[in-house]
Amino acid sequence: MRVLAYADNRSWAAQLASAADALGGDAAVFVPGRELADDAAKLYSEVFFSGLGPFEPVSYSAAFSEAARSFKPDLALLPCTNKGRSIAGLYSSAAGIRSATDVISLSARAGDSSITVRRLVYGGRAEAEFLMSAPAAVCVVQGSYPERGPRGGPGQVHEVPAPDPASSVDFKPKRREGVQPEEAEVVVVAGRGIRSKEDLELVKELARALGGAWSVTRPLAADQGWADSWVGISGLVVSPKLYIGVGVSGQPHHMMGARGSKIIVAINKDPGAPIFEECDYGIVGDLYAVVPELLKLLGGKDRGL
Amino acid sequence: MDFLLSEDERRFQESVSEFAKRHIEPRWIEIDEKGRIPLELIKRMGDQGLFAIPVPDKYGGMGGTVLMAALAIEEIAYHDPAVAVAVYALLNNGWPLALSLFGSEAAKQEILPKVASGDAFFGIGSTEPQGGSDVAGARTVARRSGNKWVVNGEKTYISGVREIQELPAGGGFFLVSKAESAEYGHRNMVDFALLPKWNGKMRDGWKPTVYDDIGRHGLSTGGFKLEDFEVEDDLRIGDVGRGFYLLMEGFNIARVLVAAATIGSARWALDRGAEWLRSRKLFQGRPLASFEGISFRFAELYAELEAAKYFVYRAAWMIDKTYLENPPRFKPKDLNVPVSLAKMKGPETATRIYEEVLKWLGAYGYTKESAVYRGWLGTFSYTIGAEGTQNIMRYIIARDVIGSEYVSHTG
Amino acid sequence: MKILVAVKPTFDIGQLKFEKDGTPMLDACPVSLGEADRCALEEAMRIKERLGATVAAATVGSSEAHYKAIRDSYAMGADEGYLVKADDPWKLDALSVASAIARVAAATGPYDLVLTGSGAGDTHASVIGPMIAGILGIPLIAGVDRLEVRGPGVVAGTCKLEDGSYTYEAKTPAVVTVTSEANAPRIPNLRAILRSKGMPIREMSAGELGIDLRRLEPLSVRKYEIKRKRIIYKAEDQKGAAEASAKLLAALRSEGVLS
Numbered sequence: 003m004r005v006l007a008y009a010d011n012r013s014w015a016a017q018l019a020s021a022a023d024a025l026g027g028d029a030a031v032f033v034p035g036r037e038l039a040d041d042a043a044k045l046y047s048e049v050f051f052s053g054l055g056p057f058e059p060v061s062y063s064a065a066f067s068e069a070a071r072s073f074k075p076d077l078a079l080l081p082c083t084n085k086g087r088s089i090a091g092l093y094s095s096a097a098g099i100r101s102a103t104d105v106i107s108l109s110a111r112a113g114d115s116s117i118t119v120r121r122l123v124y125g126g127r128a129e130a131e132f133l134m135s136a137p138a139a140v141c142v143v144q145g146s147y148p149e150r151g152p153r154g155g156p157g158q159v160h161e162v163p164a165p166d167p168a169s170s171v172d173f174k175p176k177r178r179e180g181v182q183p184e185e186a187e188v189v190v191v192a193g194r195g196i197r198s199k200e201d202l203e204l205v206k207e208l209a210r211a212l213g214g215a216w217s218v219t220r221p222l223a224a225d226q227g228w229a230d231s232w233v234g235i236s237g238l239v240v241s242p243k244l245y246i247g248v249g250v251s252g253q254p255h256h257m258m259g260a261r262g263s264k265i266i267v268a269i270n271k272d273p274g275a276p277i278f279e280e281c282d283y284g285i286v287g288d289l290y291a292v293v294p295e296l297l298k299l300l301g302g303k304d305r306g307l
Numbered sequence: 308m309d310f311l312l313s314e315d316e317r318r319f320q321e322s323v324s325e326f327a328k329r330h331i332e333p334r335w336i337e338i339d340e341k342g343r344i345p346l347e348l349i350k351r352m353g354d355q356g357l358f359a360i361p362v363p364d365k366y367g368g369m370g371g372t373v374l375m376a377a378l379a380i381e382e383i384a385y386h387d388p389a390v391a392v393a394v395y396a397l398l399n400n401g402w403p404l405a406l407s408l409f410g411s412e413a414a415k416q417e418i419l420p421k422v423a424s425g426d427a428f429f430g431i432g433s434t435e436p437q438g439g440s441d442v443a444g445a446r447t448v449a450r451r452s453g454n455k456w457v458v459n460g461e462k463t464y465i466s467g468v469r470e471i472q473e474l475p476a477g478g479g480f481f482l483v484s485k486a487e488s489a490e491y492g493h494r495n496m497v498d499f500a501l502l503p504k505w506n507g508k509m510r511d512g513w514k515p516t517v518y519d520d521i522g523r524h525g526l527s528t529g530g531f532k533l534e535d536f537e538v539e540d541d542l543r544i545g546d547v548g549r550g551f552y553l554l555m556e557g558f559n560i561a562r563v564l565v566a567a568a569t570i571g572s573a574r575w576a577l578d579r580g581a582e583w584l585r586s587r588k589l590f591q592g593r594p595l596a597s598f599e600g601i602s603f604r605f606a607e608l609y610a611e612l613e614a615a616k617y618f619v620y621r622a623a624w625m626i627d628k629t630y631l632e633n634p635p636r637f638k639p640k641d642l643n644v645p646v647s648l649a650k651m652k653g654p655e656t657a658t659r660i661y662e663e664v665l666k667w668l669g670a671y672g673y674t675k676e677s678a679v680y681r682g683w684l685g686t687f688s689y690t691i692g693a694e695g696t697q698n699i700m701r702y703i704i705a706r707d708v709i710g711s712e713y714v715s716h717t718g
Numbered sequence: 719m720k721i722l723v724a725v726k727p728t729f730d731i732g733q734l735k736f737e738k739d740g741t742p743m744l745d746a747c748p749v750s751l752g753e754a755d756r757c758a759l760e761e762a763m764r765i766k767e768r769l770g771a772t773v774a775a776a777t778v779g780s781s782e783a784h785y786k787a788i789r790d791s792y793a794m795g796a797d798e799g800y801l802v803k804a805d806d807p808w809k810l811d812a813l814s815v816a817s818a819i820a821r822v823a824a825a826t827g828p829y830d831l832v833l834t835g836s837g838a839g840d841t842h843a844s845v846i847g848p849m850i851a852g853i854l855g856i857p858l859i860a861g862v863d864r865l866e867v868r869g870p871g872v873v874a875g876t877c878k879l880e881d882g883s884y885t886y887e888a889k890t891p892a893v894v895t896v897t898s899e900a901n902a903p904r905i906p907n908l909r910a911i912l913r914s915k916g917m918p919i920r921e922m923s924a925g926e927l928g929i930d931l932r933r934l935e936p937l938s939v940r941k942y943e944i945k946r947k948r949i950i951y952k953a954e955d956q957k958g959a960a961e962a963s964a965k966l967l968a969a970l971r972s973e974g975v976l977s
Contacts, residue, residue, distance in 0.1 A: 057884060059848065059858050084837070084844070084879050088860045091848025095813060100934075103845055123939065125731035128742050131937040168857035169888035176882040184880060188975070212976070224899045231878065236837040236897065238880060244975040254731055265975050266946060267966065274586025280944045283969055285962045287953025295956075295963035318790070318911050321750070326905050356907035369908040 003027035003110045003117075003136070006050075006075035008066055008089060010034055010057075012041050013185065014081045016149035019045045021079055021142055023150065025110045025117070032069040032162075034062055039159050044152035048073065052162040057085055060168035063092035068162045070097070076115055076136035077108075082143045083239070094139040102134060103141040126235065126258035144184075145241025145262020176230070181215040183233060188214025188244045191233050191260070194221055195249015195270060195289050199228045204293045205248050211300040214242065219256050234259040249289045252277025269293065316375060323379045326355050327386035338525035339389040339681045346473060349395070353425015357383070358399040361631065362407045367420030372631060373560060374623040376400040377567035381619075384571030388682030391525025393571060394693075397564035398430040398466060402481045405557035406500060406544060408630055413541040414500050421476045428478030430467040431561065431694070432501060433554065436530075439464065439692055440699050442551060443493040447484040447533065456499065456543065458484055458512075458536045464692070468515045468529030477504025483554045486547045496550030500542040503531070512536035522684025556639050559646045561694040563622045566653030569686045570615050573657035576682050577612060580605065580664035587667075595667065604663055611656045618649035644707050651700035654689035661686060719771035719867075720827065721762045724819045724834040724846065725791055727783035728752040740940035744808070749783040751790045754835025756903035758896040761865050762833055763795045763904065769867060774798035774826060778818045778931075779807025785919060792914035793906035799919045800826060802927065809933040816849030821927035823854065829891055831873065836861050836895035847895035857888035860895045 005022040009015035009031055015038070022029035030048035033039050039051040050069035054062060066089055070078065078093060080086040082103055094101035104122040106129070111118055115136040122143065123130045134140075183189045190212065192205040202218070209216035217240070223232040231237055234256045241262025248269050250256065257280050260266065268277040268284040269292050278284045285292050312320065330351060338344050352358065360376040362368025369375075380400065384393035403422050406429065407415055421427040438444050447460025462482070471478035479502035486497040503513035513536055517529040545553045584596035584605065596602050622645040628636035661683035665672040672679050690697050706714040730748045737743060762773045775791030777784045780803045788799035802818045804810060823829050832854070834847045844860075851858035859865075862875035874887040875894055906914070924931045949969065951962035970976040 057879065058886065059860055060851070063848075063852075084861050084877070087844045088848045088858065091812075091816075091845035092852040092858065094845075095816060095849040095852030098813075100811060100813065101845060118937075122942065124729060124734055124742060127731050127734055127942055128736075128740075128939055129942050130939045132934060133937060169859060169886040169892075172885040172887075174883045174885075231880075236899075244970065265970065265973050267970070272586070273588070274582060278948065278950060280946055282947040282949065282973075283966055284948070284950040285953050285959075285966060286950060287959050287962060291956050291959040292953050292963055295960045296967065298960075299963055299967055314786070315911055315915060318786075318793070318906075319908050322905050322907070322911065329902070329905075355905065356909060360908060364909070370912070371908050375908065 003077060003115070004073065004075045005029040005077050005079055006070055006073050007031040007046070007079040008086065009042065009081065010038070010085065012038070013149060015042045015045055016151075017144070017147045018079045018081070018142065020147040020150040021108060024147070025077065025108055027076075027110070030069075030073050030075070032066050034065070040156075043157040043159055045150065045157075047154065047157040049157050049159045050162050051159065052164045054164045055167065056171045056173035058167035058169055058171050059085070059088035059092055061165045063089040063096070064165040065162050067093055067096055068165075069160075072160070072162075076138075077117060078137075078139035080139065080141045082141035086141050090139050090141050097137065097139075099137045099139060100134055101139040101141075102132065105140045105142050106146045108140065108142075122258065125254045126261065127254055143262065144239040181213075183215040183217045183238050183240045183242075186215035186240075187242050188212040188246075189233070189240050189242045189260075189263070190214060190216050190246045190248060191219060191250055192216065192222060192248055193219045193250030193270075196222065199226070202228060204289070207297055208246065208248070208293055208300075211297055212244070214244070219250055219253075247277055247281075248293060250277055251275045252280055312378070316378060319371070319375055320378045320382060323357065323382040324385070326357070327383050331383060331392055332386040335387040335389060335392065336678055336681065338387070338391055339685075340524070342524040344392055344395060344470075344525045348392070349474070350425045352396065353423065356423075357396055358425060359403045359419060359423035360400050361404045361627075362419055362423065366407060366415050367423035368403070368407070369423075372623070372627045373404070373563065374620060374627055377564055377619055377623040380564050380567040381571035381574075384568040385575045388572040388575045388679075388685065389523055389525065390568050390572050390682070390685040391523050393568040394466065394523065394565075395470070395526050397561065397568055399428060401561035401564045402429050402431055402557065404560055404630075405481055405553070408556075409498070409545045409553045410500060411541045411543070414544070418500055418502070422478070426474060427476040427505075428467045428471045428474055429500070430465070430478075430480050431557070432462045432465050432480030432482040434462060434464045434692075436461055436463050440696055442483065442496075442554065444491055445483060445485055445496065446489045447482075448487065448489050449484045449497055449499065449538070450487055454540050456538045456540065458482075458499070458501070458533045458538055460484060461530065461532045463530040464518075464528055465530060466526055466528055466693075468531060469517050469527035471504050472509075472515070474504075476506055477502065477508075479503055479505070481544065481554075481557055483550055486550070493551035494548055496554070497547045498544040498550045498553050499538045500544055501536070501538055502542070503536075510536065520688070522681065523688050558694050559639070559642045560626055562646050562650035563619055563626060565689055565694050566615065566619045566649040567623070569653040569657040569689050570612060570619060572682045572686050573612055573615075573660045576657075576660050576664045576679060577605075577608060579679060580660075580667055583664075583667055601667060608656070608660050608663060611652070612660065615649070615652040615656045618645070618652050622646045622649040643703050647695075647700040647703040650695055651697055651704070654686055655697065657686035658683065658690055719765065719769060719831070720829045721765065721771050721773045721831045721833060722819075722823050722827065722829045723755070723758050723762050723773060723775050723791065723796070724832065724850065725751060725755040725759065725775050725777050725787050726779075727777075727781070727787045736941040740943075742939060742941065751787045752835050753898040753903075754837060754896060756794070756835070757898050757900045758833040758835045759791055759794045759796065760901045760903040761896050762831075764901070765831075765867055766795065772797050774800060774829075776800040776802070776819055776822045778802040778810065778815045779804050781807055788919050789914045789917070790906070792917045793910045794904060795910070798826070799917065800922060801919050802922050802924065804924065804931050806933060809935060811932050811934045812845050813849060814929070814931045814933075816846050817853060817929045818924065818927060818931065819846070820850050820853040821929055822922065823850075825922070825927065830871075831890060832893045834893075834895050836897055844895075847893050851893035854891070854893070857892040858895075859886045859888060859892060861897050862894055863897055863900050865894055865896065865900065
């Protein structure tokens with residue numbers, strides 16, 4: 003099976019490399035810049051890159067399509083992120099091929115060129131299994147595949163000419179203070195149990211004590227304006243080693259953004275909160291009592307992994 | 308017989324539910340705690356078309372039905388279990404409809420559009436210090452003087468006394484009074500649209516006071532004295548001598564809407580109760596719902612709530628077929644028993660549900676933090692009175708079913 | 719200006735229940751116009767109110783919920799409504815839906831903007847918009863929180879993506895997908911609801927649009943089984959909080975996620 007991945011950072015390049023391994027066959031990757039190409043060459047035997055400016059879906063997908071014209075993949079693998087889905091939509095409609103998003107696992111069927119795809123549906127409450135025949139395109143959920151380490155000699159690097167963007171782009175990068183939730187090994191999330199913007203400090207302190215990142219659930223960002231981004235299906239999808247929800251009730255859209263976490267911990271005073279169904283460890287209690295106790299015990303000596 | 312709501316009714320119900328979830332639910336506790344509904348919320352409800360729902364389009368109403376009004380009020384109450392906002396809404400649906408049915412063209416054109424838009428309040432002024440149920444014993448008297456009436460008397464336990472002073476246009480009441488003399492009886496009564504404040508101006512002769520209720524704090528209860536208060540004749544509602552009868556027709560409409568508010572609040576309480584029964588675990592991980600003493604009681608209360616709900620819908624439907632259809636399917640007196648059933652069952656079922664849910668919640672329910680007690684106090688007020696006491700409902704049912712010659716004590 | 723809004727009824731997944739064998743009980747699950755689609759309609763209505771525009775709503779599917787989605791679009795202020803007939807609409811593949819919408823746009827346009835909701839709710843929605851842009855060969859601005867018409871033939875949208883904020887400016891015609899954070903969609907009042915009942919819905923068939931609607935039959939659809947340990951500690955008071963915290967940290971150390 004020939005697989006062409008799209009990756010715009012090292013983590014995705016590594017995750018999709020293991021996804022490609024699971025399918026067997028030849029794998030290549032397209033990255034949107036020369037800097038990433040060298041890193042990607044440690045993971046893939048063939049790398050395509052294009053000197054593209056800030057993200058603009060039409061030009062990015064045109065460049066990816068150009069790489070696909072050259073590599074002729076049976077399957078395109080893209081991140082299930084806002085950018086990945088836009089590219090997948092543009093690429094698959096231009097190529098007239100089938101696509102699937104929110105894919106959590108893939109396997110090649112022996113004998114024919116079809117792929118068994120498992121994807122999350124109904125907001126993550128159900129899983130559907132499909133047979134897709136090549137050629138096809140899928141978007142893979144963060145954390146579904148582990149990051150594979152480098153292997154073999156550096157891959158071949160090909161440059162693809164950069165198409166013009168279809169829209170002009172004015173990009174304002176996020177102010178990056180400390181570890182970002184998408185990259186952190188520990189993520190502490192504040193939910194509606196946190197009563198005020200000032201009280202977010204409790205969550206930030208816990209994140210610091212654990213050497214991790216902090217974030218919020220959507221209502222705290224979108225409704226209250228206490229943060230710029232949030233963890234959830236329409237926001238950041240994280241897959242850290244440790245996720246701690248502080249006053250988070252565990253609505254499906256939020257949990258879809260955290261499901262890839264290795265260990266999920268919930269702290270909530272409502273014993274009926276849905277998050278207790280989807281956690282490894284939980285404390286039913288007032289976060290305003292529990293978090294200070296955790297901080298006391300963590301104080302000074304313990305820092306996360 | 309189709310027991311399901313029509314698609315329009317369902318869509319309207321969903322739209323009100325969404326509005327209430329967005330704009331009322333986040334504030335209901337603060338409204339109850341601070342004792343007022345923000346004027347901005349009232350205006351927003353007016354803009355959304357939640358007042359004067361059954362009033363015809365040409366007077367600024369929504370051209371809907373009383374059933375739709377009942378559905379709206381039920382949804383509002385679900386998101387405002389302390390019921391102040393729901394009662395504000397029901398008053399401004401029921402009494403504008405009564406004005407629309409019985410008032411003069413001039414009064415309707417003048418008053419109804421401002422009530423529909425949320426700029427003015429229109430409620431009921433019936434109860435007096437010496438009695439509420441005994442309307443025939445009213446002592447407020449209106450005396451004709453040329454093209455106006457001069458009214459003297461006192462009303463007590465009236466909702467909206469503070470609100471009409473604060474709203475931009477003001478507002479008033481569907482007021483019942485005696486004509487010319489205070490002599491006991493129901494044949495010499497006359498109704499008015501009494502507007503103590505209108506178009507921003509206070510009128511002389513209206514002396515209000517506001518009371519301090521134990522619940523439903525968001526909507527004021529108060530009283531007022533009328534001292535030579537002048538009312539233009541075109542604000543008279545119906546003929547002299549018809550006052551008692553038109554008031555009773557108005558009460559039928561208002562009572563159904565009151566019942567709708569109480570069942571909406573009760574449904575909220577029962578839903579919180581069900582959540583608690585699922586999640587509260589004792590005696591080694593058993594949910595409270597697994598104890599039949601509790602779950603059987605839940606089933607009984609659920610049955611009562613369903614029954615009360617269908618009483619409300621049926622009575623509202625009959626009111627629509629009496630006043631909003633031509634030719635009418637029913638006569639006003641056909642409404643007495645169905646409406647009384649709804650108003651009897653609704654508030655009583657609500658308070659029973661609250662009592663039981665509070666017991667399930669245990670000591671937590673007894674704390675202010677749980678907020679459930681606010682709904683208990685709010686709905687309880689509707690067992691005391693408001694558009695008709697529970698005993699009057701029983702009286703009406705007994706009188707009309709057994710026969711007034713056996714049951715009546717007014718001769 | 720002419721704006722086409724592609725809308726779709728979505729399941730209220732919070733209320734989705736499952737049979738004992740894990741099959742979702744879709745028939746019993748409430749369906750309504752998706753939140754992001756309503757935000758897309760709201761953006762269209764704001765443009766209509768500010769600058770004047772005709773707004774058309776289009777959907778693909780013959781279920782009662784699809785007809786209601788068009789009626790609800792009318793109640794929000796849409797002027798025209800198109801429904802591409804399709805039985806068993808929930809299994810339609812994304813490319814078929816996008817092709818149908820693109821054909822409706824070609825047949826009833828020309829449109830300056832094609833809007834649709836993006837993300838959340840239903841997982842299809844985040845690719846339909848890009849696919850429509852791909853088929854029509856026009857610019858795509860995906861995931862806007864803010865949309866403005868900057869002048870005749872020019873639109874700009876601001877998108878909050880993972881690494882920062884992107885503001886795109888494109889010449890129309892363009893496809894714009896709108897997030898559910900973009901605005902608070904208007905709630906139709908009773909008058910608008912009653913008015914929408916009488917408005918005609920123009921039905922179209924796949925044949926007349928010249929497309930094939932393909933369906934994807936899943937091998938299985940099962941409730942997502944949560945495989946988590948669910949070890950819960952109780953903290954009823956400060957002392958309990960201290961004990962539970964100690965137990966939690968010990969457990970996390972043994973899991974190897976804490977040093």
